[in-house]
Amino acid sequence: MNAPFRTLPVCLFLLLSAQGQAAPPATAPKPGPARSVSAPTDAERYARRCQSQTAQRIARPQGTMLWGTKRGWDPEKTTEERTSVLVSVALDAPRQAEDGVTGLRFENGRLWAVPPPETRATVSDVVGTVLQGTASDGKPVEVAICGAEPAADDPTRVFYRIEAWNPVAREWENPCVALDRSPAPRALAVGGVWDASGAHADAADRVTFACENGAISKCILWGYAPWASRDGKSLAGLHQACTRLARADYCGNGRSHTRQDTTIDIYDRMGVLERATEVTREWDPAKGSFEAAWAPDGATCLSRTRDGRALEGILQECPGRFQASTGDARDEGEVCTVSRGDVKPGATLLRNLSYGPPKAEPARVQ
Known part of the structure; x- marks a missing residue:
């Protein structure tokens, strides 16, 4: 209670x-070294997760938010208010996990490793796991759990630091929209899925990562x-x-x-x-x-x-x-x-x- x-x-x-996803930066960055046109392997991609390569890619997020996530990965592309790069993740069959972990379990706002470790289970047991997520257009997106932090005012509530694989930039980045008061937003795990109309549906095997904003x-x-x-x-x-x-x-x-x-x-x-x-x-x-x-x-x-x-x-x-x-x-x-x-x-x-x-x-x- x-x-x-x-x-x-x-x-x-x-x-x-507004029609755009984000305004361009005030000052254009200096050109960097050309990227390889070939996609990284799974092993290379997972090794790069949780490194915060692109914490400030979006300069000015626009639009009211249900999920608190970015509308699209391409800041030059016009996106509609009811789109998102990430609407839910599957808890079974993780793409990457600690040895012996076959999935995650959601209970009362927390994620737990399945099966639980032989030692005492903690909220940190899920850190490093890569889950299969879904965007609002139905396309798959990989999501890495990079941190688990109990709230200071309520230790039973856990904030997760997450990153998603950006197929445009070919980098891991925080899918949550950053605002001045929350420049590195975290997410809460919430059971079920919300669709573009804002309707919620229960789903025992899926959760929503709801960003702070x-x-x-x-x-x-x-x-x-x-x-x-x-x-x-x-x-x-x-x-x-x-x-x-x-x-x-x-x-x-x-x-x-x-x-x-x-x-x-x-x-x-x-x-x-x-x-x-x-x-x-x-x-x-x-x-x-x-x-x-x-x-x-x-x-x-x-x-x-x-x-x-x-x-x-x-x-x-x-x-x-x-x-x-x-x-x-x-x-x-x-x-x-x-x-x-x-x-x-x-x-x-x-x-x-x-x-x-x-x-x-x-x-x-x-």
């Missing part, structure tokens, strides 16, 4: 959607670990609803509608996070107002958009999903402009407040 959280105004450091990982750090429970109830649904909320994925189609550095206040029906009542450096309750209510498949009730775009644009993005609301308040200040009619009682798990966009016109629905 997780320890209860009282209040947690959450700063979402998310980037505006992505919504999947952030929602765990905010208190919604999907493998945890509270009062005997699983938090898996809350975690999935949180991934929609964090990215303002109103339509439940994997598209985000938020801006970088947007501060919001999250609260839920189970009491993991409660509505903030005190002024902090990050949040002023008097300035916040109700934005939306959330289920695992997206928003169930919407008052306004987080980034200030016209509400009609959301209705066109997912036609038939929302209908004009009666305007009845569900709770203090929770007045919806549009609501879903197909939501069963109890489906709404999360709600959030945010600061309204400056000089925004009141939303109207015909």
